[in-house]
Amino acid sequence: MLAGADCFTEIALFGVKKLEFLRRFRPYRDGTPTHDHLGDILATLDCEAFQRCFVAWVAARTGLPEGVIAIDGKTVRRSSHKKAGKGWC
Numbered sequence: 001m002l003a004g005a006d007c008f009t010e011i012a013l014f015g016v017k018k019l020e021f022l023r024r025f026r027p028y029r030d031g032t033p034t035h036d037h038l039g040d041i042l043a044t045l046d047c048e049a050f051q052r053c054f055v056a057w058v059a060a061r062t063g064l065p066e067g068v069i070a071i072d073g074k075t076v077r078r079s080s081h082k083k084a085g086k087g088w089c
Contacts, residue, residue, distance in 0.1 A: 008035040
């Protein structure tokens with residue numbers, strides 16, 4: 001899952017919708033990758049190695065130890081604002 005997207009098509013659509021934002025980090029002269037390219041790229045990754053690198057990167061960015069998992073208590077308790085459209089429930 002990436003930015004609320006559950007499949008390559010939704011990830012590619014996110015890239016199209018957020019292209020100007022993403023260009024703050026990379027040029028994307030030809031736009032963002034299509035869902036087919038994303039699938040091909042991610043299929044070549046070693047999942048366990050990627051997970052280790054991702055967890056280490058998140059730990060470095062947040063300053064939290066790698067074993068810590070932050071959970072939104074309001075979501076867990078289902079106390080989010082349903083009418084305001086906030087939260088998962």
